[in-house]
Amino acid sequence: MHRLVGGPILGEDLLVAMQSGLATKVLKNVSRSFYLSLRFLPLGFRAPASLGYLLARLSDTIADAGGASPEDRKSLLAEFRDSMESGKRDWLGGLDRLTGLSEGEERLVVRTNECLDAIVELPEWQQNSVRKVVGIITEGQSWDLVRFEGEGLVRLDGDEELHRYTYQVAGCVGEFWTELGFGCDENFASKTKAQMLEWGRDFGRSLQLINILRDVAEDLKNGRCYLPGEGKPEEEELIVLRRKWIEEASAGLDSAEKYARALHGKRMRFATILPAMIGRRTLELLEAANWEEWHGRLKVSRSEVKKMMLGAVKFAIWG
Numbered sequence: 359m360h361r362l363v364g365g366p367i368l369g370e371d372l373l374v375a376m377q378s379g380l381a382t383k384v385l386k387n388v389s390r391s392f393y394l395s396l397r398f399l400p401l402g403f404r405a406p407a408s409l410g411y412l413l414a415r416l417s418d419t420i421a422d423a424g425g426a427s428p429e430d431r432k433s434l435l436a437e438f439r440d441s442m443e444s445g446k447r448d449w450l451g452g453l454d455r456l457t458g459l460s461e462g463e464e465r466l467v468v469r470t471n472e473c474l475d476a477i478v479e480l481p482e483w484q485q486n487s488v489r490k491v492v493g494i495i496t497e498g499q500s501w502d503l504v505r506f507e508g509e510g511l512v513r514l515d516g517d518e519e520l521h522r523y524t525y526q527v528a529g530c531v532g533e534f535w536t537e538l539g540f541g542c543d544e545n546f547a548s549k550t551k552a553q554m555l556e557w558g559r560d561f562g563r564s565l566q567l568i569n570i571l572r573d574v575a576e577d578l579k580n581g582r583c584y585l586p587g588e589g590k591p592e593e594e595e596l597i598v599l600r601r602k603w604i605e606e607a608s609a610g611l612d613s614a615e616k617y618a619r620a621l622h623g624k625r626m627r628f629a630t631i632l633p634a635m636i637g638r639r640t641l642e643l644l645e646a647a648n649w650e651e652w653h654g655r656l657k658v659s660r661s662e663v664k665k666m667m668l669g670a671v672k673f674a675i676w677g
Contacts, residue, residue: 395629402542403626406484410534412473413442413492416466421499425457432503439496441474442489483541491534498526506582511590513583520570520586525559528566532558532617539626549620557617561634564610567603568637571644574600575653593649600652604641611638619677628674635666 396408420426420434430452437449453467466473477485502523506512514520536558539546547554570577570584574596577583583591585599614634621627636658643656658666 395632398625398629400542400623400625403538406480406488406538407535409473409476409480410488410491410531412466413477413488414495414531416470416473417492417496417499419459419463419467420453420456421503423456423459425459426455428503428507430455432500435496435500435503439493442477442492445474445478447471447474484538487534487537487541491530494530495527498523501526509581511578511581511583513588513591514586515588516586520584521563523584524563524566524570528562529559530562532560532562535630539621543622545622546626547617547620547622554617554620557613557620560610560613561617564607564614565633565637567607567610568640568644571600571603571607572640572656597649600644604645607637608641611641618673624674627677628670631673632666632670635670636663639666 396404396411399407417435417438420431420438423431426434434449434452434455437446437452440446441449450470453470456467459467477488480488505514505519514523533555536546536551536554539554540551549557574583574585578591585591585596585603587595587599591599611634614637615631618627618631618634621630639658639662640656643658644652647656
Protein backbone atom coordinates (compact mmCIF):
# COMPACT_ATOMS: atom_id res chain seq x y z
CA MET A 359 0.00 0.00 0.00
CA HIS A 360 1.28 3.48 -0.81
CA ARG A 361 2.23 5.73 2.04
CA LEU A 362 -0.23 8.58 2.51
CA VAL A 363 1.29 12.00 3.00
CA GLY A 364 -0.82 14.33 5.13
CA GLY A 365 -3.33 11.74 6.35
CA PRO A 366 -3.74 8.25 7.84
CA ILE A 367 -4.09 5.03 5.90
CA LEU A 368 -7.59 4.66 4.45
CA GLY A 369 -10.20 3.23 6.79
CA GLU A 370 -10.82 -0.51 6.52
CA ASP A 371 -14.57 -0.02 6.04
CA LEU A 372 -14.08 2.09 2.92
CA LEU A 373 -11.55 -0.33 1.46
CA VAL A 374 -13.97 -3.22 1.99
CA ALA A 375 -16.78 -1.21 0.36
CA MET A 376 -14.59 -0.31 -2.61
CA GLN A 377 -13.52 -3.93 -3.02
CA SER A 378 -16.67 -5.95 -2.40
CA GLY A 379 -19.52 -3.62 -3.23
CA LEU A 380 -19.32 -0.18 -4.76
CA ALA A 381 -16.22 -0.50 -6.93
CA THR A 382 -16.54 -4.06 -8.15
CA LYS A 383 -20.29 -4.61 -8.56
CA VAL A 384 -21.53 -1.09 -9.27
CA LEU A 385 -18.60 0.57 -11.02
CA LYS A 386 -18.12 -2.40 -13.34
CA ASN A 387 -21.73 -2.02 -14.52
CA VAL A 388 -21.46 1.69 -15.33
CA SER A 389 -18.00 1.76 -16.90
CA ARG A 390 -16.36 -1.46 -17.97
CA SER A 391 -13.40 0.26 -19.65
CA PHE A 392 -12.53 2.54 -16.73
CA TYR A 393 -13.06 -0.34 -14.31
CA LEU A 394 -10.23 -2.17 -16.08
CA SER A 395 -7.87 0.62 -15.05
CA LEU A 396 -9.19 1.20 -11.53
CA ARG A 397 -8.94 -2.44 -10.47
CA PHE A 398 -5.17 -2.41 -11.05
CA LEU A 399 -4.42 0.76 -9.10
CA PRO A 400 -2.44 0.53 -5.85
CA LEU A 401 -4.94 0.08 -3.02
CA GLY A 402 -4.31 3.39 -1.25
CA PHE A 403 -4.98 5.21 -4.56
CA ARG A 404 -7.80 2.95 -5.73
CA ALA A 405 -10.41 3.79 -3.08
CA PRO A 406 -10.48 7.60 -3.50
CA ALA A 407 -10.14 7.33 -7.30
CA SER A 408 -13.01 4.82 -7.47
CA LEU A 409 -15.19 6.88 -5.15
CA GLY A 410 -14.51 10.05 -7.13
CA TYR A 411 -15.50 8.26 -10.32
CA LEU A 412 -18.69 6.83 -8.81
CA LEU A 413 -19.78 10.24 -7.53
CA ALA A 414 -19.07 11.82 -10.91
CA ARG A 415 -20.99 9.01 -12.59
CA LEU A 416 -23.91 9.66 -10.24
CA SER A 417 -24.02 13.33 -11.22
CA ASP A 418 -23.75 12.34 -14.89
CA THR A 419 -26.68 9.94 -14.46
CA ILE A 420 -28.76 12.77 -12.99
CA ALA A 421 -27.77 15.18 -15.77
CA ASP A 422 -28.53 12.71 -18.59
CA ALA A 423 -31.74 11.16 -17.26
CA GLY A 424 -34.04 11.81 -20.20
CA GLY A 425 -37.11 10.74 -18.22
CA ALA A 426 -36.80 13.77 -15.93
CA SER A 427 -37.40 17.37 -17.00
CA PRO A 428 -34.38 19.68 -17.41
CA GLU A 429 -35.60 21.71 -14.43
CA ASP A 430 -35.75 18.59 -12.26
CA ARG A 431 -32.28 17.57 -13.35
CA LYS A 432 -30.80 21.00 -12.66
CA SER A 433 -32.42 21.03 -9.23
CA LEU A 434 -31.20 17.53 -8.38
CA LEU A 435 -27.66 18.34 -9.54
CA ALA A 436 -27.58 21.38 -7.26
CA GLU A 437 -28.90 19.32 -4.35
CA PHE A 438 -26.38 16.58 -5.08
CA ARG A 439 -23.51 19.08 -4.96
CA ASP A 440 -24.86 20.57 -1.73
CA SER A 441 -25.19 17.11 -0.18
CA MET A 442 -21.50 16.39 -0.73
CA GLU A 443 -20.67 19.48 1.30
CA SER A 444 -23.37 19.44 3.99
CA GLY A 445 -24.29 15.79 4.36
CA LYS A 446 -28.02 16.55 3.84
CA ARG A 447 -30.00 13.56 2.56
CA ASP A 448 -33.57 14.88 2.47
CA TRP A 449 -33.41 15.44 -1.30
CA LEU A 450 -32.79 11.79 -2.17
CA GLY A 451 -36.49 11.04 -2.69
CA GLY A 452 -36.27 13.22 -5.79
CA LEU A 453 -34.13 10.55 -7.45
CA ASP A 454 -37.38 8.63 -8.03
CA ARG A 455 -38.03 11.10 -10.86
CA LEU A 456 -35.09 9.69 -12.81
CA THR A 457 -36.39 7.23 -15.39
CA GLY A 458 -34.99 5.56 -18.49
CA LEU A 459 -31.81 4.52 -16.72
CA SER A 460 -29.69 1.50 -17.59
CA GLU A 461 -29.51 -1.40 -15.14
CA GLY A 462 -26.08 -0.27 -13.98
CA GLU A 463 -27.27 3.30 -13.46
CA GLU A 464 -30.27 2.09 -11.46
CA ARG A 465 -27.97 0.11 -9.18
CA LEU A 466 -25.76 3.14 -8.73
CA VAL A 467 -28.68 5.44 -7.89
CA VAL A 468 -29.97 2.95 -5.30
CA ARG A 469 -26.57 3.16 -3.57
CA THR A 470 -26.32 6.95 -3.61
CA ASN A 471 -26.26 7.11 0.19
CA GLU A 472 -23.33 4.69 0.37
CA CYS A 473 -21.33 6.75 -2.11
CA LEU A 474 -22.00 10.00 -0.25
CA ASP A 475 -21.33 8.47 3.16
CA ALA A 476 -18.04 6.97 1.98
CA ILE A 477 -16.54 10.44 1.49
CA VAL A 478 -16.04 10.98 5.23
CA GLU A 479 -14.11 7.69 5.50
CA LEU A 480 -11.31 9.27 3.47
CA PRO A 481 -8.47 11.31 4.98
CA GLU A 482 -9.45 14.98 5.01
CA TRP A 483 -7.13 15.98 2.17
CA GLN A 484 -8.67 13.28 -0.04
CA GLN A 485 -12.18 14.33 0.95
CA ASN A 486 -11.31 17.83 -0.26
CA SER A 487 -9.90 16.51 -3.53
CA VAL A 488 -12.96 14.35 -4.22
CA ARG A 489 -15.39 17.18 -3.43
CA LYS A 490 -13.38 19.60 -5.57
CA VAL A 491 -13.29 17.45 -8.70
CA VAL A 492 -16.92 16.33 -8.47
CA GLY A 493 -17.94 19.94 -7.85
CA ILE A 494 -16.17 21.08 -11.04
CA ILE A 495 -17.71 18.24 -13.03
CA THR A 496 -21.19 19.03 -11.71
CA GLU A 497 -20.77 22.68 -12.66
CA GLY A 498 -19.96 21.58 -16.20
CA GLN A 499 -22.97 19.30 -16.33
CA SER A 500 -25.25 22.06 -15.02
CA TRP A 501 -23.84 24.47 -17.62
CA ASP A 502 -24.54 21.86 -20.31
CA LEU A 503 -28.22 21.63 -19.29
CA VAL A 504 -28.59 25.42 -19.45
CA ARG A 505 -26.51 25.94 -22.59
CA PHE A 506 -28.50 23.48 -24.69
CA GLU A 507 -31.95 24.66 -23.67
CA GLY A 508 -34.24 25.85 -26.41
CA GLU A 509 -36.01 24.68 -29.51
CA GLY A 510 -34.30 23.25 -32.56
CA LEU A 511 -30.55 22.75 -32.86
CA VAL A 512 -28.35 24.48 -30.29
CA ARG A 513 -24.65 24.73 -31.12
CA LEU A 514 -21.55 25.94 -29.31
CA ASP A 515 -20.34 29.31 -30.62
CA GLY A 516 -16.56 29.03 -30.39
CA ASP A 517 -13.61 26.85 -29.47
CA GLU A 518 -13.30 28.44 -26.02
CA GLU A 519 -16.69 27.07 -25.00
CA LEU A 520 -15.67 23.56 -25.97
CA HIS A 521 -12.28 23.90 -24.25
CA ARG A 522 -13.94 25.05 -21.03
CA TYR A 523 -16.53 22.29 -21.13
CA THR A 524 -14.01 19.49 -21.78
CA TYR A 525 -11.93 20.79 -18.87
CA GLN A 526 -14.89 20.89 -16.51
CA VAL A 527 -16.15 17.38 -17.20
CA ALA A 528 -12.85 15.59 -17.85
CA GLY A 529 -9.70 17.74 -17.79
CA CYS A 530 -10.16 18.34 -14.07
CA VAL A 531 -10.03 14.55 -13.58
CA GLY A 532 -6.43 14.59 -14.80
CA GLU A 533 -5.69 17.18 -12.12
CA PHE A 534 -7.49 15.06 -9.51
CA TRP A 535 -5.50 11.98 -10.50
CA THR A 536 -2.27 13.95 -10.15
CA GLU A 537 -3.17 15.49 -6.80
CA LEU A 538 -4.07 12.06 -5.43
CA GLY A 539 -0.83 10.63 -6.76
CA PHE A 540 1.49 13.18 -5.18
CA GLY A 541 -0.58 13.13 -1.99
CA CYS A 542 -0.26 9.35 -1.67
CA ASP A 543 3.38 9.19 -2.68
CA GLU A 544 5.71 12.19 -2.97
CA ASN A 545 7.73 10.09 -5.44
CA PHE A 546 4.68 9.64 -7.66
CA ALA A 547 6.39 10.78 -10.88
CA SER A 548 9.76 11.77 -12.29
CA LYS A 549 8.40 15.12 -13.50
CA THR A 550 7.23 18.10 -11.48
CA LYS A 551 3.70 18.30 -10.14
CA ALA A 552 3.05 21.34 -12.35
CA GLN A 553 4.08 19.42 -15.48
CA MET A 554 2.00 16.39 -14.52
CA LEU A 555 -1.04 18.61 -13.84
CA GLU A 556 -0.70 20.09 -17.34
CA TRP A 557 -0.36 16.71 -19.03
CA GLY A 558 -3.20 15.32 -16.91
CA ARG A 559 -5.54 18.13 -18.00
CA ASP A 560 -4.66 17.48 -21.65
CA PHE A 561 -5.24 13.75 -21.16
CA GLY A 562 -8.71 14.17 -19.65
CA ARG A 563 -9.81 16.77 -22.20
CA SER A 564 -8.73 14.52 -25.08
CA LEU A 565 -10.82 11.61 -23.79
CA GLN A 566 -13.89 13.86 -23.59
CA LEU A 567 -13.24 15.17 -27.11
CA ILE A 568 -13.18 11.58 -28.33
CA ASN A 569 -16.56 10.94 -26.70
CA ILE A 570 -17.97 14.07 -28.34
CA LEU A 571 -16.65 13.09 -31.78
CA ARG A 572 -17.99 9.57 -31.45
CA ASP A 573 -21.45 10.81 -30.44
CA VAL A 574 -21.93 13.59 -33.03
CA ALA A 575 -24.84 11.89 -34.82
CA GLU A 576 -26.70 11.05 -31.59
CA ASP A 577 -26.21 14.59 -30.26
CA LEU A 578 -27.56 16.09 -33.49
CA LYS A 579 -30.69 13.97 -33.15
CA ASN A 580 -31.10 15.41 -29.66
CA GLY A 581 -30.80 18.98 -30.94
CA ARG A 582 -27.24 19.75 -29.80
CA CYS A 583 -23.87 20.16 -31.46
CA TYR A 584 -20.68 20.48 -29.41
CA LEU A 585 -18.51 21.18 -32.46
CA PRO A 586 -18.41 24.99 -32.61
CA GLY A 587 -19.81 26.89 -35.57
CA GLU A 588 -22.90 28.63 -36.89
CA GLY A 589 -26.19 27.06 -37.86
CA LYS A 590 -26.90 23.46 -38.65
CA PRO A 591 -23.71 21.74 -39.85
CA GLU A 592 -23.71 20.00 -43.19
CA GLU A 593 -21.85 16.77 -43.92
CA GLU A 594 -18.85 18.50 -45.50
CA GLU A 595 -18.41 20.88 -42.56
CA LEU A 596 -18.66 18.05 -40.04
CA ILE A 597 -15.95 16.07 -41.85
CA VAL A 598 -13.62 19.10 -41.71
CA LEU A 599 -14.40 19.68 -38.05
CA ARG A 600 -13.87 16.01 -37.28
CA ARG A 601 -10.36 16.21 -38.70
CA LYS A 602 -9.57 19.35 -36.68
CA TRP A 603 -10.71 17.94 -33.35
CA ILE A 604 -9.15 14.53 -33.98
CA GLU A 605 -5.82 16.35 -34.27
CA GLU A 606 -6.39 18.11 -30.95
CA ALA A 607 -7.48 14.91 -29.22
CA SER A 608 -4.44 13.11 -30.62
CA ALA A 609 -2.15 15.81 -29.19
CA GLY A 610 -3.82 15.28 -25.82
CA LEU A 611 -3.08 11.56 -26.03
CA ASP A 612 0.56 12.43 -26.75
CA SER A 613 0.51 14.22 -23.39
CA ALA A 614 -1.13 11.14 -21.87
CA GLU A 615 1.77 8.96 -22.99
CA LYS A 616 4.28 11.41 -21.53
CA TYR A 617 2.28 11.39 -18.31
CA ALA A 618 2.28 7.61 -18.11
CA ARG A 619 6.01 7.33 -18.88
CA ALA A 620 6.80 9.72 -16.05
CA LEU A 621 4.96 7.65 -13.44
CA HIS A 622 6.73 5.50 -10.90
CA GLY A 623 5.16 2.10 -10.34
CA LYS A 624 4.03 -0.54 -12.82
CA ARG A 625 0.42 -0.54 -11.61
CA MET A 626 0.08 3.21 -12.08
CA ARG A 627 1.64 3.10 -15.56
CA PHE A 628 -0.67 0.25 -16.61
CA ALA A 629 -3.82 1.91 -15.26
CA THR A 630 -2.93 5.22 -16.92
CA ILE A 631 -1.80 4.07 -20.35
CA LEU A 632 -4.71 1.66 -21.00
CA PRO A 633 -7.44 4.33 -21.47
CA ALA A 634 -5.01 6.27 -23.66
CA MET A 635 -4.53 3.20 -25.85
CA ILE A 636 -8.29 2.70 -26.14
CA GLY A 637 -8.68 6.39 -26.96
CA ARG A 638 -6.01 6.21 -29.66
CA ARG A 639 -7.71 3.25 -31.30
CA THR A 640 -11.06 5.05 -31.18
CA LEU A 641 -9.50 8.01 -32.98
CA GLU A 642 -8.23 5.65 -35.68
CA LEU A 643 -11.75 4.29 -36.14
CA LEU A 644 -13.16 7.82 -36.32
CA GLU A 645 -10.60 8.95 -38.88
CA ALA A 646 -11.24 5.95 -41.14
CA ALA A 647 -15.04 5.98 -40.82
CA ASN A 648 -17.21 7.00 -43.75
CA TRP A 649 -20.40 9.00 -43.18
CA GLU A 650 -22.60 5.96 -42.54
CA GLU A 651 -20.09 4.30 -40.21
CA TRP A 652 -19.65 7.52 -38.26
CA HIS A 653 -23.39 7.68 -37.73
CA GLY A 654 -23.30 4.17 -36.31
CA ARG A 655 -21.79 3.39 -32.93
CA LEU A 656 -18.01 3.20 -33.34
CA LYS A 657 -16.58 1.05 -30.59
CA VAL A 658 -13.31 -0.71 -29.86
CA SER A 659 -13.97 -4.46 -29.72
CA ARG A 660 -13.37 -6.52 -26.60
CA SER A 661 -10.77 -8.60 -28.41
CA GLU A 662 -8.86 -5.42 -29.25
CA VAL A 663 -9.08 -4.26 -25.64
CA LYS A 664 -7.59 -7.57 -24.48
CA LYS A 665 -4.66 -7.07 -26.85
CA MET A 666 -4.25 -3.53 -25.55
CA MET A 667 -4.11 -4.84 -22.00
CA LEU A 668 -1.11 -6.96 -22.99
CA GLY A 669 0.43 -3.89 -24.61
CA ALA A 670 -0.25 -1.90 -21.44
CA VAL A 671 1.53 -4.58 -19.38
CA LYS A 672 4.58 -4.30 -21.62
CA PHE A 673 4.45 -0.50 -21.35
CA ALA A 674 4.17 -0.71 -17.56
CA ILE A 675 7.24 -2.93 -17.33
CA TRP A 676 9.54 -1.46 -19.95
CA GLY A 677 8.05 1.99 -20.70
